[in-house]
Amino acid sequence: MGGNAVMTFVAFCIDHQKDIFNCLVRHFQLVGISVAAGMLIAIPLGIFLSRFKHFALAVLRLAGMVQTIPGLVMLGFALLLFGIGLPPALFVLSIYAILPILQNTYTGITEVEKSYIEAAKGIGMTNGQILRKIEIPLALSSIVGGIRTSVVFTVSWATLAGLIGAGGLGDLIWTGLSTYNTNYILAGAVPSAIVAIALSGLISIIQKSITPRGLKGVSV
Amino acid sequence: MIEFENVSKSYGESKVLDRLNFRINPGEFVVLIGPSGCGKTTTLRTINRLIEPDGGKVFINGEDISKVNPVQLRRTIGYVIQQIGLFPNMTVEENIAVVPKLLKYPKEKWQPIVRELLELVGMPYKENAHKYPSELSGGQQQRIGVLRALAASPPIVLMDEPFGALDPITREALQEEVKRIQKKLKKTIVFVTHDMDEALRMADTIVFMSGGKILQMASPEELLQNPADPLISEFMGKHKGAPGASLTAGDFMKTRVLKASRKTQTLQSVELMRKRDVNSMIVVNDDDTYAGTVSLDTIKALGKAGKEIGDMMEDQAPIVNLNEDAHDTFEKLYTSPVGYVVVLNDDKTVAGLITKTSMAKAMGEALWGEMLS
Numbered sequence: 001m002g003g004n005a006v007m008t009f010v011a012f013c014i015d016h017q018k019d020i021f022n023c024l025v026r027h028f029q030l031v032g033i034s035v036a037a038g039m040l041i042a043i044p045l046g047i048f049l050s051r052f053k054h055f056a057l058a059v060l061r062l063a064g065m066v067q068t069i070p071g072l073v074m075l076g077f078a079l080l081l082f083g084i085g086l087p088p089a090l091f092v093l094s095i096y097a098i099l100p101i102l103q104n105t106y107t108g109i110t111e112v113e114k115s116y117i118e119a120a121k122g123i124g125m126t127n128g129q130i131l132r133k134i135e136i137p138l139a140l141s142s143i144v145g146g147i148r149t150s151v152v153f154t155v156s157w158a159t160l161a162g163l164i165g166a167g168g169l170g171d172l173i174w175t176g177l178s179t180y181n182t183n184y185i186l187a188g189a190v191p192s193a194i195v196a197i198a199l200s201g202l203i204s205i206i207q208k209s210i211t212p213r214g215l216k217g218v219s220v
Numbered sequence: 221m222i223e224f225e226n227v228s229k230s231y232g233e234s235k236v237l238d239r240l241n242f243r244i245n246p247g248e249f250v251v252l253i254g255p256s257g258c259g260k261t262t263t264l265r266t267i268n269r270l271i272e273p274d275g276g277k278v279f280i281n282g283e284d285i286s287k288v289n290p291v292q293l294r295r296t297i298g299y300v301i302q303q304i305g306l307f308p309n310m311t312v313e314e315n316i317a318v319v320p321k322l323l324k325y326p327k328e329k330w331q332p333i334v335r336e337l338l339e340l341v342g343m344p345y346k347e348n349a350h351k352y353p354s355e356l357s358g359g360q361q362q363r364i365g366v367l368r369a370l371a372a373s374p375p376i377v378l379m380d381e382p383f384g385a386l387d388p389i390t391r392e393a394l395q396e397e398v399k400r401i402q403k404k405l406k407k408t409i410v411f412v413t414h415d416m417d418e419a420l421r422m423a424d425t426i427v428f429m430s431g432g433k434i435l436q437m438a439s440p441e442e443l444l445q446n447p448a449d450p451l452i453s454e455f456m457g458k459h460k461g462a463p464g465a466s467l468t469a470g471d472f473m474k475t476r477v478l479k480a481s482r483k484t485q486t487l488q489s490v491e492l493m494r495k496r497d498v499n500s501m502i503v504v505n506d507d508d509t510y511a512g513t514v515s516l517d518t519i520k521a522l523g524k525a526g527k528e529i530g531d532m533m534e535d536q537a538p539i540v541n542l543n544e545d546a547h548d549t550f551e552k553l554y555t556s557p558v559g560y561v562v563v564l565n566d567d568k569t570v571a572g573l574i575t576k577t578s579m580a581k582a583m584g585e586a587l588w589g590e591m592l593s
Contacts, residue, residue: 119305122270122378123319123368124294133318137309214308214352 005182012183020172020187027168027192030158031199034090035150038097043143045098046105047131056106063099071096071160079164089158089166096157097150104146108139141211148203155196159188169195221246222267222376222408226276229262229432236262237273238432244410244425246375249402251411251419253455254429260412263429264378267410268297280376295319298369298377298407302384304361306353312338312364313349319372330371337367341397359390366398370405377402379411383418395421416456420444428452467546472582473563473572479504482511482530486523490516502562502570503533509568513537513558537562542571549574 013020049056074095078088112135120130136143162170169188176184208216222244229237237259244250252260265271266278269290278285285293306315313334320330335345341363353361362382369377379398383391399422402409413419419426420440428436428443428451436448447453478501480489493501493516500515512533522532538552538561553561553574561574 113303115301115303115305116307118270118303119299119301119365120307122268122294122299122301124291124296124322126291129322134307134309212309212352214311214354 009183009186013187016187020191023167023169023171023188024191024195026166027155027158027170027195030089030093030161030166030168031151031154031195034093034154034158035097035147037090037094038101038150038154039147041094042098042101042146043105046102046143047109047136049102049106050109050135053110060103060106063102066095067099071157072163075160075164084165086166088164089161089168093154093157093161097154100149100153101143101146104142104149105139108142108146109135111142112138137212138215141207141215144203144207144210148200148207151199151203152196155192155199159192162188221279221281222410223279223282224263224266224276225279227263227266227273227278228275229259229266229271229273235432237266239276240432240434242427242434242437244408246408247406249399249409249411249422249424250427251413251423251425252427252429253413253416253419254435255451255455256414258429259432260414260427260429261380262432264380264410264412267376267378268294268299270294295323295372296374296376298372298374300362300365300369300377300379300382302381304353304358304365304385306361306364306368308353311350311352312356315353315364316367316371318368323372325372333371337370340401341367357390358386359394362386362394363397366394366401370401370407373405374407376408376410379409381412381414384413384415391418398422428455468542469540469544469546469549469561469563469574470542470571472546472549472579473574474578475572477502477570477573479570480529481506482528482533484529485525486519486527486529486532487525489514489529490519500558502573503529504570508570510539510562510564510570513562515558534558539564540574541566550579553579 045059049059071092074092075088078092082088082091116134116138117130120134125133158168159170159173161168162172162174169192172184172188174188176182176186176188224240224242227237227240228235240259240263252263254260262271266273267280267285269285269288272286307318310318313331316334316337317325317330320333325333334349338345338348343360343363348356348360353364356364365382366379369379382398383394386394395418398409401407411422420443423440425437426440426443427434428449430449430451436443436452438446438448443452444456447456478492478496478498480492480501480503482503482505484492484503489501493499499517500513503511503514505511511530512535514529514533518532518534519529523529536557538556540549540552540561540563542563542565544563549561553576559575563571563574565571
């Protein structure tokens with residue numbers, strides 16, 4: 001029975017490989033664009049907050065609050081703002097992608113030991129040089145960690161995008177749910193789970209490879 | 221030449237620097253010392269403008285440094301801090317070359333500098349240049365910290381308690397190295413410490429500060445001979461007279477000693493001594509004051525069961541007060557017929573015993589730190 005189900009699923013996948021592939025590509029696009037947008041906003045904002053710490057608490061709280069709004073509600077708002085299709089989905093996903101990166105950028109930079117900053121300043125680095133040569137390299141591992149969390153989140157949130165016609169693996173899942181077709185559901189769910197795990201692993205490897213030898217084994 | 225002219229700095233109500241006036245000559249090794257909060261570190265940090273004074277001026281070679289761009293200024297002044305602050309994301313070579321690179325030296329110029337400097341502290345380039353700070357010992361890290369400060373050949377180097385976090389042996393080695401390098405390269409060094417030993421060892425001139433003011437600025441010799449303030453003499457306390465002069469009998473005694481009342485009976489006393497594996501013990505009066513000593517041999521020779529030990533006491537053991545000078549105590553110990561000295565508190569109660577073992581242990585601890593018992 002179980003074997004049979006697997007067989008049917010595999011057969012289904014082979015039949016629909018073109019659809020599945022297209023959905024997968026779209027899913028990658030959704031994740032890629034929204035995480036990129038998230039980075040573009042969160043990293044500079046995190047750096048800014050680390051310079052002006054009195055804004056930090058308020059901004060991080062606000063970002064945390066936004067994060068607690070259920071995805072469906074956010075999609076609803078986005079739908080009202082942008083109508084149906086890709087734009088509202090990218091908007092919502094980008095917003096969700098911001099928080100982990102923002103938080104990790106901010107803590108990564110503020111947790112750089114004060115003695116390094118003191119030494120850097122004392123030997124004549126400008127603020128920009130301290131940021132580029134000391135703070136960002138030392139916070140990099142933490143920032144990449146934030147990106148990884150963001151990617152994993154976004155891969156799963158992106159399945160919701162199918163609801164508002166933005167495509168992606170969610171499309172298959174929603175089709176399956178509305179037609180009681182398990183194969184459609186699995187064809188969306190299994191690849192998205194694999195993608196999440198694979199990307200998380202890949203980013204972990206990148207994270208390790210960009211950490212200089214001097215920092216390995218040292219918690220940052 | 222560094223000159224301070226009426227330099228003041230306050231944080232809120234408290235005055236950290238109070239109209240400082242002094243001058244440091246080229247090639248001089250100046251140590252700023254004083255109790256914590258005396259303003260020594262603040263003084264140091266005004267020289268590279270990490271702190272801006274509220275009043276007065278600092279001149280370097282006649283130039284008012286408040287008119288110099290602080291970043292440019294700092295690149296011409298070496299800076300070493302207690303926490304070392306080597307950049308953990310850079311190798312030893314990159315750390316040393318950081319200021320030359322900021323000054324846009326080409327690689328052909330900075331690489332030989334790195335090589336030469338590593339040679340100077342006995343850390344061969346080949347083995348060390350490509351290590352990361354976390355792969356070095358504390359002493360090696362601070363050597364690199366010093367080299368980083370020297371790399372762009374600044375005429376002035378500021379050092380803020382650079383050896384404070386190192387163990388005594390490493391500290392001494394580094395003190396010697398820095399002194400040697402300073403003489404060889406003819407640097408002006410301004411050095412902050414709270415360790416008078418270090419100040420006396422390294423300084424050409426000591427600046428003693430308290431409450432944001434200079435109490436005395438003089439050579440180590442002059443400071444030792446004519447301290448200008450009681451606080452200075454107090455700070456140097458242990459450096460006056462012979463070494464170890466401040467040690468007392470109390471520093472050498474062991475406090476776990478066997479005591480018994482003079483009414484204790486012979487058999488019981490023998491049992492007590494056997495249990496502790498000693499062959500004599502201290503006898504005390506009812507008010508706990510010292511009465512004498514009694515030994516196993518005496519009890520064996522004179523004692524009968526049921527007799528009180530108060531009747532068999534001896535008074536051959538030398539007695540010293542807790543605060544007695546260590547040197548005198550030693551002499552008494554050497555001449556003691558019983559091989560130990562009894563140490564008494566001011567109220568004549570027993571504080572402890574000094575034996576040759578307890579003395580050797582205390583001496584060892586004074587020299588090498590805590591010993592295993």
